Amino acid sequence: MAQFEKLSAPSQGTAIRFVNGQPVIPNEPIIPFIRGDGTGVDIWPATQRVLDAAVTKAYQGVRRIEWFKVYAGDEACDLYGTYQYLPEDTLEAIRTYGVAIKGPLTTPIGGGIRSLNVALRQIFDLYSCVRPCRYYKGTPSPHKRPQDLDVIVYRENTEDIYMGVEWEADDPVGQTLREHLNTVVIPANGKLGKRQIPEGSGIGIKPVSKHGSQRHIRKAIQHALRLKGDKRHVTLVHKGNIMKFTEGAFRDWGYELATSEFRDVCITERESWILGNLENDPQLSIQANARMIEPGYDNLTPERKASIDAEVHGVLDAIGTSHGNGQWKAMVLVDDRIADSIFQQIQTRPQEYSILATLNLNGDYISDAAAAMVGGLGMAPGANIGENAAIFEATHGTAPKHAGLDRINPGSVILSGVMMLEFLGWQEAADLITKGLSAAIANQQVTYDLARLMDPPVEPVSCSGFSEAVISHF
Ligand SMILES: NC(=O)C1=CN([C@@H]2O[C@H](COP(=O)(O)OP(=O)(O)OC[C@H]3O[C@@H](n4cnc5c(N)ncnc54)[C@H](OP(=O)(O)O)[C@@H]3O)[C@@H](O)[C@H]2O)C=CC1
Ligand SMILES: O=C(O)CCC(=O)C(=O)O
Ligand SMILES: [Mg+2]
Structure with a gap:
């Protein structure tokens, strides 16, 4: 045939x-x-x-x-x-x-x-x-210093709400699902109180898997390893304060990957603070270091303080030798930012960012917004x-x-x-x-x-x- x-x-x-x-x-x-x-x-x-x-x-x-x-x-x-x-x-x-x-x-x-x-x-x-999203000299831009933006949006491309698992408000299957959620799933959760999905709601599902997130973030870190200087930087972009088990998990799985598979070549932002503080003051105590990395440390509960102290201790123990004495500065910095905040950060402090690793929807939005800063959608390629x-x-x-x-x-x-x-x-x-x-x-x-x-x-x-x-x- x-x-x-x-x-x-x-x-x-x-x-x-x-x-x-x-x-x-x-x-x-x-x-x-x-x-x-x-x-x-x-x-x-x-x-x-x-x-x-x-x-x-x-x-x-x-x-x-x-x-x-x-x-x-x-x-x-x-x-x-x-x-x-x-x-x-x-x-x-x-x-x-x-x-x-x-x-x-x-x-x-x-x-x-x-x-x-x-x-x-x-x-x-x-x-x-x-x-x-990078600037070509002479391109008109609404931004004062478009040349400062040089970022690569790394957008997860197969999961999130783009999977298309959704039901129209009047779809009988959607209505059955809504009823099941309201009568069985939500009450069983224990933390959702009397919350109910209103009648007449369309429903969409937002699947975000560990495998899908990590294989994507792996590509972003591998890309950062091919860059030089400050551009060796991956920012995990998420709305994890609101969508804890999807967007928040994306962030957590990103850090997990960076500090396991890429341990020898990655430093997280908090780790960089801990090591940097000690390099600036070699006599710094664990507790003084903990106070410097955690805003409001003195108002925390004793348990919470102890956990921040333990974090500092753990970092110095685990990577003090391999990453300390400024060695971390040549590594890939992995940090995270909440999605709404990154929209203003790429405008106010564009030079601080390099690779933005995002989920599907956030990446869709951010890639158009970043393109606008360097000349618009006519200058926005992708792969x-x-x-x-x-x-x-x-x-x-x-x-x-x-x-x-x-x-x-x-x-x-x-x-x-x-x-x-x-x-x-x-x-x-x-x-x-x-x-x-x-x-x-x-x-x-x-x-x-x-x-x-x-x-x-x-x-x-x-x-x-x-x-x-x-x-x-x-
Ligand atoms: N990957 C894909 O194939 C994509 C497909 N789509 C689909 O495209 C269709 C139209 O979507 P729409 O929301 O209008 O978004 P578009 O991106 O197609 O266009 C919106 C506006 O952006 C500007 N623009 C877009 N492309 C260029 C370009 N090459 N050069 C200069 N300016 C450009 C134009 O602004 P102005 O008129 O002000 O000059 C245009 O009117 C929809 O069906 C949508 O689903 C959307 C995004 C991606
Ligand atoms: O597929 C579409 O119509 C839109 C997709 C889109 O906006 C994108 O991939 O950036
Ligand atoms: Mg788009």
């Missing part, structure tokens, strides 16, 4: 294989691409032109991408029939070729199909969504990475009002292509594009979104014009 129902794979090129989570890259990899809905019609051709030009210039024909057009969203329904938004051919192509790139896909609000973007992440278990596949895509959506007008900024998908080239190890081609894109922006050859923010505003270039400008600066 033929492998594909309606597609023909390129006759040349080879599949990328994954061995122990690492891609093995041939010189002519076959890479499936999804054009995308809405502005995908503008962005994708502009991106493909830039990627091909960079690879040709960098490798003079020795390396080449064999593109394989596959279908999802509206385009798929046109070819495969009504409601065939994500055909098996597309899944089979990504399964076979391992690395893919895509434009945005539409998701209706409320009813209708569930997100195809999220479905792809779940089907291929692409558990980490990596979204770097969805798992053990056996990777799909590269921008942070933004289909921006339907701009579709087909050749005006939207293709920067985010172009930069997602840069991430893909880096993933392939094709750094020379990636660097050419970064150089070309930086020069185009510095030269004020920008699309409408950036042009209107410049002071004074400049005449915008088109979407295709921007890609030509990028190539002209290689």
Whole structure:
């Protein structure tokens, strides 16, 4: 039986294989691409032109991408029939070729199909969504010092409320579930008092697993280990004060991982305070150190004081020799911040942050917010990475009002292509594009979104014009 129902794979090129989570890259990899809905019609051709030009210039024909057009969203329904938004051919192509790139896909609000973007992440278990937000000189920004922001949002990509386990308010199964919760589960808890889920409530489930959290945070720490200086820093972002057993557990599992599997190369924020205090004053007593790391120490109960003292003692015992005397300063710092607070912290103290490891929903919000600080959604690339596949895509959506007008900024998908080239190890081609894109922006050859923010505003270039400008600066 033929492998594909309606597609023909390129006759040349080879599949990328994954061995122990690492891609093995041939010189002519076959890479499936999804054009995308809405502005995908503008962005994708502009991106493909830039990627091909960079690879040709960098490798003079020795390396080449064999593109394989596959279908999802509206385009798929046109070819495969009504409601065939994500055909098996597309899944089979990504399964076979391992690395893919895509434009945005539409998701209706409320009813209708569930997100195809999220479905792809779940089907291929692409558990980490990596979204770097950095500043390109000359980009207009609402922020006074956008150059201070250089963060990578590491968003857990398969769990949380994005699993889609939810029921409409009038769904009979949802109503039965609500009744069961109200009459059996909530009363059995003991701590929930007379709380009841109101009639007419929709219900959504937020699963967050230890395995899912730790495999994702592991990737974030491994990434931090590849960075230098202050950027060796992972912040666990959570709303654990409110959602204790999901968001709070994410934080706890993150610290557990950092202080077990990565013990030799990680230091937590509290540990760094304890060791730093002692380095500043080698005569410091355990209790004086405890007082310095715990605000309000003197007002604590004796039991609580004893537990903070024990924490200081434990840290000095366990890692005083291996991490003390300033050795911890070269290690990956792991701290945590409550999600609402991190939204203001990345604006007020952006230089203090590097990798933000988040759950799915928080990462979705933070990646758009951080992108806004460095020029907006036109400058926001991303990658969805798992053990056996990777799909590269921008942070933004289909921006339907701009579709087909050749005006939207293709920067985010172009930069997602840069991430893909880096993933392939094709750094020379990636660097050419970064150089070309930086020069185009510095030269004020920008699309409408950036042009209107410049002071004074400049005449915008088109979407295709921007890609030509990028190539002209290689
Ligand atoms: N991964 C994916 O495929 C994603 C898909 N979506 C889907 O996309 C659809 C539209 O979502 P919506 O909420 O409008 O969000 P979008 O991200 O599509 O667009 C919102 C606004 O952001 C700006 N913007 C987006 N992309 C760019 C770009 N490339 N260059 C410059 N500006 C840009 C535009 O602002 P302005 O008009 O002010 O210039 C645009 O109107 C929905 O169906 C949603 O579910 C959403 C996010 C991700
Ligand atoms: O899939 C969608 O429609 C939205 C997804 C999204 O906002 C994101 O991945 O950032
Ligand atoms: Mg989003």
